[in-house]
Amino acid sequence: MDNLQIAQIRSFSRAVTRRVGALDESYLRRGRPLGEARLLFEIGPEGAGLGALRSRLGLDSGYLSRMLRSLEAQGLVSVEKLDGDARSRRAMLTEKGRAEHAAYDALSDELANSILEPLSAVARDRLVAAMADVERLLAAASITVGEEAADTEEARQCLAQYFDELAERFEEGFDPGKGNTATGDDFIPPQGSFVIARLDGNPVGCGALRLIDSETAEIKRMWVAPSARGLGVASRMLRKLEAIAASFGAKTVCLDTNRSLKEAQSLYRREGYAEIARFNDNPYADHWFSKRL
Amino acid sequence: MDNLQIAQIRSFSRAVTRRVGALDESYLRRGRPLGEARLLFEIGPEGAGLGALRSRLGLDSGYLSRMLRSLEAQGLVSVEKLDGDARSRRAMLTEKGRAEHAAYDALSDELANSILEPLSAVARDRLVAAMADVERLLAAASITVGEEAADTEEARQCLAQYFDELAERFEEGFDPGKGNTATGDDFIPPQGSFVIARLDGNPVGCGALRLIDSETAEIKRMWVAPSARGLGVASRMLRKLEAIAASFGAKTVCLDTNRSLKEAQSLYRREGYAEIARFNDNPYADHWFSKRL
DNA sequence: CAAAATACCTGACTAAAGTCAGGCGATGGA
DNA sequence: TCCATCGCCTGACTTTAGTCAGGTATTTTG
Numbered sequence: 001m002d003n004l005q006i007a008q009i010r011s012f013s014r015a016v017t018r019r020v021g022a023l024d025e026s027y028l029r030r031g032r033p034l035g036e037a038r039l040l041f042e043i044g045p046e047g048a049g050l051g052a053l054r055s056r057l058g059l060d061s062g063y064l065s066r067m068l069r070s071l072e073a074q075g076l077v078s079v080e081k082l083d084g085d086a087r088s089r090r091a092m093l094t095e096k097g098r099a100e101h102a103a104y105d106a107l108s109d110e111l112a113n114s115i116l117e118p119l120s121a122v123a124r125d126r127l128v129a130a131m132a133d134v135e136r137l138l139a140a141a142s143i144t145v146g147e148e149a150a151d152t153e154e155a156r157q158c159l160a161q162y163f164d165e166l167a168e169r170f171e172e173g174f175d176p177g178k179g180n181t182a183t184g185d186d187f188i189p190p191q192g193s194f195v196i197a198r199l200d201g202n203p204v205g206c207g208a209l210r211l212i213d214s215e216t217a218e219i220k221r222m223w224v225a226p227s228a229r230g231l232g233v234a235s236r237m238l239r240k241l242e243a244i245a246a247s248f249g250a251k252t253v254c255l256d257t258n259r260s261l262k263e264a265q266s267l268y269r270r271e272g273y274a275e276i277a278r279f280n281d282n283p284y285a286d287h288w289f290s291k292r293l
Numbered sequence: 294m295d296n297l298q299i300a301q302i303r304s305f306s307r308a309v310t311r312r313v314g315a316l317d318e319s320y321l322r323r324g325r326p327l328g329e330a331r332l333l334f335e336i337g338p339e340g341a342g343l344g345a346l347r348s349r350l351g352l353d354s355g356y357l358s359r360m361l362r363s364l365e366a367q368g369l370v371s372v373e374k375l376d377g378d379a380r381s382r383r384a385m386l387t388e389k390g391r392a393e394h395a396a397y398d399a400l401s402d403e404l405a406n407s408i409l410e411p412l413s414a415v416a417r418d419r420l421v422a423a424m425a426d427v428e429r430l431l432a433a434a435s436i437t438v439g440e441e442a443a444d445t446e447e448a449r450q451c452l453a454q455y456f457d458e459l460a461e462r463f464e465e466g467f468d469p470g471k472g473n474t475a476t477g478d479d480f481i482p483p484q485g486s487f488v489i490a491r492l493d494g495n496p497v498g499c500g501a502l503r504l505i506d507s508e509t510a511e512i513k514r515m516w517v518a519p520s521a522r523g524l525g526v527a528s529r530m531l532r533k534l535e536a537i538a539a540s541f542g543a544k545t546v547c548l549d550t551n552r553s554l555k556e557a558q559s560l561y562r563r564e565g566y567a568e569i570a571r572f573n574d575n576p577y578a579d580h581w582f583s584k585r586l
Numbered sequence: 587c588a589a590a591a592t593a594c595c596t597g598a599c600t601a602a603a604g605t606c607a608g609g610c611g612a613t614g615g616a
Numbered sequence: 617t618c619c620a621t622c623g624c625c626t627g628a629c630t631t632t633a634g635t636c637a638g639g640t641a642t643t644t645t646g
Binding site for chain 1: 295297298299301302303304305306308309310312313314317401402405406407408409410411412413416417419420421423424425426427428430431432433434435436524525528529
Binding site: 355 | 636643
């Protein structure tokens with residue numbers, strides 16, 4: 001890896017924690033411990049389930065409970081049973097709590113403003129654009145691609161979104177039942193596999209693999225959520241699937257695609273796939289590709 | 294101020310502390326309190342004076358002392374009298390301390406690497422460039438411009454660098470004694486003023502003002518350190534000096550500049566100065582400007 | 587040369603952050 | 617219907633972080 005790049009990341013991290021992080025910590029407590037301030041902020045005007053709070057802030061359940069008690073004592077928060085499940089509870093801001101939350105919100109705005117204020121209009125635009133870039137690319141870097149079961153609720157949701165998109169983009173429309181020879185069972189090891197790409201735990205893409213014969217694997221169901229496109233998710237999933245195929249003993253990977261999916265075609269070419277003759281009778285396929293592993 | 298810009302800054306700050314800051318804090322402690330880890334890292338292979346450590350880490354003197362005692366007990370640090378002044382001391386890493394420091398260093402690299410690793414080469418370049426931009430512009434935003442005494446050591450250093458640069462850039466060379474009618478005394482209120490731009494406490498620019506008559510102020514000695522150019526420091530100093538001039542009752546501000554200082558000329562025009570006829574006998578001046586306040 | 591200032595140290599604190607074991611009342615699958 | 621599990625709570629901690637009031641040499645200054 002490039003040492004200059006690493007040095008830049010380290011220097012960035014120092015600079016940002018010093019200039020942004022430090023302010024956050026000192027200004028945004030309003031005379032209250034940082035933990036409580038963060039909790040109050042995280043509950044937000046809509047309230048939040050205790051479990052969600054615990055995972056978002058990384059708190060021990062006892063610790064959270066005690067802080068909630070303290071915020072309740074200050075009259076800022078009320079904790080109520082709400083959901084169907086009477087074990088789980090939900091923290092809500094009281095009137096006073098909402099006012100406090102608004103104060104934090106205003107302080108955050110002020111803080112952001114204090115960064116923009118000394119800059120010229122050109123510099124502001126540039127800073128904001130660079131921040132958006134960093135944020136987007138850091139998110140991309142935190143996306144994970146992993147093998148998962150194909151029959152979970154989340155996998156089904158990915159596939160549903162995938163099919164919806166095909167129906168919208170194919171000139172001829174799309175009916176999942178028609179020409180869709182592969183069933184979910186095909187994507188279970190050792191005759192196949194399924195990968196999901198996740199950003200902060202939420203699925204943002206999927207891809208599937210099945211063995212056609214002992215030496216040939218087919219890639220199917222490649223999909224990336226619109227919000228995560230342009231971040232290299234597809235090629236990461238593709239490489240993951242290829243590695244899995246290789247581990248199954250496959251020597252060749254093949255796939256088909258529709259003429260309207262131009263990005264997909266250029267992705268496959270970029271990743272070393274060559275166009276070949278029709279190898280299946282998928283009515284929606286217009287192009288067929290393969291790659292030797 | 295633009296709400297979208299503020300929202301972007303807030304979102305950036307959240308994203309970065311979550312993705313970079315959080316890792317920093319949890320990974321970089323190696324089973325030791327964060328304070329000690331930071332201290333060890335800050336001492337570095339070359340060692341550091343205690344005063345410097347205290348100010349860089351923002352520590353209470355007692356707190357620092359206690360942490361040093363703890364690091365000494367762990368055999369990582371030795372504290373020695375070194376300088377001429379026997380009151381001040383210097384913390385040095387022992388052999389074991391250097392090994393520990395190297396481990397932190399490697400961890401930091403690894404952390405940075407883990408951000409780069411999932412990205413494509415194009416995305417990496419883009420991330421690194423955006424980070425450099427953000428860092429640079431955040432630094433620019435933290436530059437302060439304030440009125441200060443013109444006879445301090447730091448003011449003198451700014452002026453010395455300014456004169457050195459003039460000597461280098463003027464085709465005809467530069468002799469500070471020649472045609473330099475203004476003395477330091479002219480830059481003391483209420484007949485004049487002196488501003489210094491600072492980045493993290495270190496001077497990165499200066500500018501001076503003196504009243505020629507009760508309604509006219511002259512701006513002189515405008516200088517920005519090469520490292521801080523292109524960040525809008527000069528125009529901030531200029532505006533500050535104009536505001537001071539106005540507070541002194543001046544209705545007009547004027548200044549002169551040499552033909553080789555092209556950026557200065559375009560700055561003055563951009564800030565609303567119009568070129569006028571020669572108003573002084575400065576042998577180094579080729580252009581004269583003025584602006585009504 | 588005495589007095590003030592400097593640079594660091596020590597002891598005695600407080601508050602915040604974080605951990606652990608156990609407990610209680612739902613809940614849901616065998 | 618039983619019982620393991622879940623979601624939360626309580627009490628009893630430990631560790632970190634941070635502050636404050638002196639105290640001791642050493643240096644600087646009037």
